[in-house]
Amino acid sequence: MIPRLLADQARKLAGWFPVVSVTGPRQSGKSTLIRATFPNYEYINLENPDIRRTANEDPVGFIQNRPSKLILDEAQYAPDLFSMIQVASDERNEPGQYILSGSQNFLLLKNIKQSLAGRVGILKLLPLSFAEAQKSEQKPSPDEFMLRGGYPRPYDTGMDLSAYFSSYIGSYLERDVADYLDVRDVSTFRTFLRLCAQNAGNLLNYTHMASDLGVSFRTVKGWLSILESSYITFPLLPYFKSAGKRLTKTPKLYFYDTGLLCHLLGIKTLPQLLIHPMLGAIFENLIIAETAKHHLNDGVEPELCFYRDSSKREVDLLDLTDSEHPLIAEIKSSQTYHGKYGATLTEIGEALDIGAENRAVIYRGEGDISTKQFKVLNGGAYLEFSRK
Numbered sequence: 001m002i003p004r005l006l007a008d009q010a011r012k013l014a015g016w017f018p019v020v021s022v023t024g025p026r027q028s029g030k031s032t033l034i035r036a037t038f039p040n041y042e043y044i045n046l047e048n049p050d051i052r053r054t055a056n057e058d059p060v061g062f063i064q065n066r067p068s069k070l071i072l073d074e075a076q077y078a079p080d081l082f083s084m085i086q087v088a089s090d091e092r093n094e095p096g097q098y099i100l101s102g103s104q105n106f107l108l109l110k111n112i113k114q115s116l117a118g119r120v121g122i123l124k125l126l127p128l129s130f131a132e133a134q135k136s137e138q139k140p141s142p143d144e145f146m147l148r149g150g151y152p153r154p155y156d157t158g159m160d161l162s163a164y165f166s167s168y169i170g171s172y173l174e175r176d177v178a179d180y181l182d183v184r185d186v187s188t189f190r191t192f193l194r195l196c197a198q199n200a201g202n203l204l205n206y207t208h209m210a211s212d213l214g215v216s217f218r219t220v221k222g223w224l225s226i227l228e229s230s231y232i233t234f235p236l237l238p239y240f241k242s243a244g245k246r247l248t249k250t251p252k253l254y255f256y257d258t259g260l261l262c263h264l265l266g267i268k269t270l271p272q273l274l275i276h277p278m279l280g281a282i283f284e285n286l287i288i289a290e291t292a293k294h295h296l297n298d299g300v301e302p303e304l305c306f307y308r309d310s311s312k313r314e315v316d317l318l319d320l321t322d323s324e325h326p327l328i329a330e331i332k333s334s335q336t337y338h339g340k341y342g343a344t345l346t347e348i349g350e351a352l353d354i355g356a357e358n359r360a361v362i363y364r365g366e367g368d369i370s371t372k373q374f375k376v377l378n379g380g381a382y383l384e385f386s387r388k
Helices: 006-014 030-037 049-057 059-064 081-092 105-115 142-148 152-157 161-177 183-198 206-213 217-229 258-264 270-274 279-297 339-351 379-383
Strands: 019-023 042-045 070-073 098-101 120-124 233-238 252-255 304-308 314-319 327-331 359-363 375-378
Touching: 006 019, 006 030, 006 120, 006 279, 019 030, 019 105, 030 070, 030 098, 049 059, 059 081, 081 098, 081 105, 105 120, 142 258, 142 270, 142 279, 142 379, 152 161, 161 183, 161 258, 183 206, 183 217, 183 252, 183 258, 206 217, 217 233, 233 279, 252 258, 252 279, 258 279, 270 279, 279 304, 279 314, 279 327, 279 379, 314 339, 327 339, 339 359, 359 379, 375 379
Parallel strands: 019 098, 019 120, 042 070, 070 098, 233 304, 327 359, 359 375
Antiparallel strands: 233 252, 304 314, 314 327
8 A cells, every 4th residue: 555645634633523534536545545544443335235225224223233433435325324423423422433435525525514514524535646656666757647647546556547547537427427417418528528638727718618518608617516526627716815806716727637637638658748738737737736635635725826917927826825835836847947937926926925935936857946036946846845
């Protein structure tokens, strides 16, 4: 097993809350994580139809006849259990009684909010971060990681990436998406996935996407919500001093995993990636997604955005998660550093009162460079989070 950074947070929350929930995309390693982190708990997988039937037919007996230290995997399949978990955990009044996990995150979180609000600590496990992947036998370079992504199975088995992602998409469509769409729309949804990949790093334009797909504006918004709730994509909002105003503006679209993004773009090899016209967008996606993982693995909800003003000055990433140490970064896929990369970064950093030590140009070249206005970091150093 590749050690996961989220394990420490899971143990910590289990010492505070009676219930801990681990959400995340399919095959991100949730089951492996919770079983390794809580080895003395009884493990039950509700994806098994016989076990699921028993849980739904007799939720009282299902919970009462089992130990207080219990892992329920794919818990969303037995919604009636949540009320019984509430009753049992309140009676015992002890931390760390139940560990819940699931891949249909919308359903899992809906049941948690209805029955377990205030009793549950929630964690999000995304695919392997670059730092975690360095603990595998493969130890990928930043470019290799950009192509492979972080889903654990290819690291464990060495299987062909194209075969893995084709199977992953098929499983995702059959298990998660089909519940929300009719049979005809599943085929269109596949096209929608590829269209999202082609628009990675761009402002979301619902109208254009709807026109390209031959569906309604409302359908596109609904499908994007499915992708977000299943941790396939996430929006990056523009920066505004007023958080409420920020929520009304057009976001950019990014993928949580660049391996899946590359597959949807038809990129199968590293040489193909390095000359692909979307290399810049994919590298930008990598840096932003890895920043989100870094915070989530610390048990902190990221506060990330991009900057664009009326003069069309733009900076790729504002990390406001730590308000005392905000980071502003310009992301370049070039292996050659040019001083012009930091011109807008310096202007916007000064306007936002972000000091030079917290401004960075992140590029694919070798070596770090220090200037008076900002730092220049190679992608590998940033992905390891050696930033000080």
